[in-house]
Structures are given as C-alpha cells and as structure tokens.
Amino acid sequence: MRRFPRRPRYLARSMTTTRHFEDGGDGCPDRGSGAEPCALASGAAGLREALGPRSIVLVGMMGAGKTSVGRRLALALDLPFVDADAEIEARAGMTIPELFEKHGEPYFRAGEARVIARLLEGGPQVLATGGGAWMNPETRERVAAAGVSVWLKAEIDVLLKRVRKRANRPLLASDPEATLRALAGARYPLYALADLSVVSRDTPHDHVVAELIAALHRRLIGEACEEKSS
Template identity: 40%
Template sequence: MAKSENIYLIGLMGAGKTTIGRLLAKSLKMPFYDSDKIIEDLTGVDIPTIFEFEGEVGFRDREQKALAGLTKLTHVVLATGGGAVIREENRECLKENGFVVYLQCSVDRILERTKRDTQRPLLQTDNPRAKLEQLLIEREPLYLSCADYVVDSGTLQSKAAVKNILQRYRDL
C-alpha cells in the first residue's frame, strides 16, 4: 500500500474517531472528513433529525451514499459513523480503498465520553450501557473483519494513538 492512500477510522460512537482523525490528518497534512458531518452538511439537518424523520434505515442509506463518494477521494483521513460497517457495501469500500483502523474502546470509557451528548440517537434510551454493549456485540466482528490495524483508543491518549497509527501506516 502506498503512503498516499487513505486512512479510514472505524469504531463505536465515542471511540475517538473524529478527534484522532483530525490529529492524524494534521500530522500527515491530509484533508480530514467526518462522514456524519458530510451527511449533515448535505441534508442541512443534524443526525438526530434524520433518524426522527427517516429512521435508522433512511440514515444508513444516506451514509452508504456518502461513503461511496468519500472512498473515491484520495489521500484523505476519514472518520466514519459508528454503524458504517453494518452494510457489506460499506465494509468493501473501506477495505478496497485505504488503510482501515479500528479504534477499540470499552463501553465504560464510551459512556464517560458520551454521557452529556444528545446528538447520538442510538443512546437516547433508558439504558445507554445496555445499548452500547449490544452494539459492541453486533459490530465488533464487523470492525475486526475490515480492520488493517486495531488501536485501543480507550486507554491511550489521542496523541499516543495517533503515534501508533502513524508508525504502522508508515511501515506499510
């Protein structure tokens, strides 16, 4: 894989994809994209509003279309939505077009990071812990199936995670 290839970050919501993605992009002097932000910019509304009016399926359709376009770009860092890996087409686009990094993070750490965040529709439930545990059980095999590299973003500071990713990326 050439160094000019894309870096795609996958993982549960709150795993640090946006934070680490921005730092990676800055280090590599590459553009940074966040697929959820792109979807919001294209629709003119936030993710919770899309979920409210179109449901999760409507959002996933928009996400798939956005990822199909974003994975055609070259020399970029992309933070995907936590559920981007649900669809086979998305996993294939990611695997075929870049270096995929799974930011693995514990449910406890994600709960700490997201406890005041009202912009995560899947966590607007009476039991966010149970929801995150369910999502992790469902999605972790999908994350692992398309990841080229796994980093524990729950225990590492963002800068240390970036250092690990850069070292692996440059070794390719």
Template identity: 55%
Template structure:
C-alpha cells in the same frame, strides 16, 4: 513532519466515543491531509441533524446516503475519514473501504466509551431507559464486525489524542502501501 505521505485514504471505524473525530483530526494534521467526517458530510448535505434524518426518513435512508458519501470520499485524494459507528456494519461499505482505502478500528472498551459518551445527548441510539446497557449491547453486537477492519489500534485512557494519533501512524507505517516516503 517526517511522517511520510499518505498513499490511500485511512478510514477510522469503531464505536461512538472511540475517538474517531478527535484522533482523526490529529492524525490528518500530522499526515498533512484533510480530515473528513462522513456523518458531518451527510448533515451538511441534508441540512438537518442525523437524529432528524433518522426521525424523518428512517435509518435505511440514512444508511444509503452514508454509503454514497463514503464512496465519494474514498474517490477523492487521500484523507483521514471518520465514519459513523454503524457505517462499517454494512458489507457494501466494508468492500468499498477495502478496495479504495485502509480501515482502522479504534478499539475501546465499554468503560472508556461510556465515560466519553454518557454526558452527550447527541447520540440517537442511546436515547433509551438504560443507555449504558444499550451501549454494551451495541458494542457486543458490533465488535465482531469491527474486527474485520484491516487494522486495529487499542485506545488507552492514559494516552492523549496526539499519542493515540501517533500510535495509529505507527500501525499504518507497518502496513505496506499506506504511507510512502516524502
């Protein structure tokens, strides 16, 4: 391995399609730590999809569960945590992450995001008449908040998932107190 030991949780933030799950899975494997997806944890606990939770209980209910799950995951042993696209928008979540982990914005431009999400129907926020315009609006609205993340790593279409994970590791190693020597 030779990557060093992860000293605190790494929380991946960013838009749907930025690669949080794919890059996060590779990153966790390279660092020898668990990978957890906060959305998946909520789905497993609720025994229903996020779209169903939104429809049945509303977004505020979902966001409250999301904060509880993120707090629990941060209190566990160091892991790579992928969060839903909206999680980092909540100040409470940003504070929790800053106190107990390190946030990494996987930064991707609209064209790259659109290429990755346009064929998926699992995105409740994109069920609109003009999903690309909706995605553009979300990106414009959320980018200033994602920019508050402690670290940012630019996604590049030419990079493989593994190369992107290596790029994240390089950024983490440059940050004191995140990766220690093994």
C-alpha cells in the same frame, strides 16, 4: 545552527507540534530505538507515499475517537480530514438526531453508504466514519478497494464516559450502557475485519494518534522494509 533535532520525539511533545513531525527521508525506519516508534523515523512523507491515493478509514464504536482523533491524525500527516457524519448533516441540512427522527434509521443508513462511497473517491485523506457504517458489506468492500481501515477500539467504560458528554447520538438516547454493550456484541466481529486495530485508551488524543501512526507505519512501511532487508 540547528535549533531543533532533525527527528523530534513526537510522543514527548504537545499537540501543537504534531504538524512539525519531520521526515527521515529514506522511507525505511531506523531500528533498535525502543522508546521511539519506528513510524517517527520515516516520517509523514514516508507514510503518505506508502498510502498513495488511499484513504485512512477509521471505524469503531461511538465514542472511540474516530472524529476527534481522526482530525488530529490528519493534521499530523498533513492530509485532508473528512467526517462522514458531518458530510451527511451538511447534505441533509439537518443534524443526525433530526434525520433519525424525521426519516428513520434505514434512510440514514442508505445516505451514509452513498456519502462514504463518494468520499472514498477523494483520497488520500483521513476519513472518520460513523460507528454503524462498517456494518454495511458494500461499504466494507469499497473501503477495502480504496482505503486502509483501522478499528479504533476502546473499553465500554471509556466509550460511556465519552459519549455522555454530548446527547447527539440517537441510538444512545435511552440506556446507553446496555445499548453500547449490545452494539459491541454485534459489531466487534465485523470491526475485527479491519486492516488494523489500535486501542483508543483513556489517554490524551495525541497518544492515540502516535499509536495510530506507529501501527500504520508497521503495516504500510515496516513490512516492505522487512522484506527488503531479509
């Protein structure tokens, strides 16, 4: 006897169940069930297949949730997770604030671009970038060639609330609100070039994960299925 439904209602479940997000099997989503995002119908395996060797690359402002939501997204899709900032810190043997202080931002940016280029060779995976990485045109080109980019987008007030929890972002050392607003003004037009955008609302991480999965599904599978059925 089956103790669990074949297609669990992912949205209604707690985070610990995200690993058990099951596969529908046929690669094309069921339609007409308004409450359940179609992503759930074809499952993680369908998304992984459509992704192929590409990386899901999260971009967006500091505090958008690239690291914390990205880790959960990887878990839900059963993909490896890598965080560019963590890789940079491990390679440099120092924290990002120390890197900024000892070597300056241009040095950090050059290392960041190199690290992301190397990480992009390791797909499929979920790759969380640091908020400034996407400003580099070569990085954008490399991501376009080897990944699917997703802009995680949050209101400034939400970002502020989140970044205030930790003093590990050297760019926000003084007047974080004014700095975030100025950075947003400069960066939003470039973040808007990402393949997809998903709002990182003031809701639990897993709700954002579910919206990411639904958006990825629409992009990677839904369009192909729509073409097939038209």
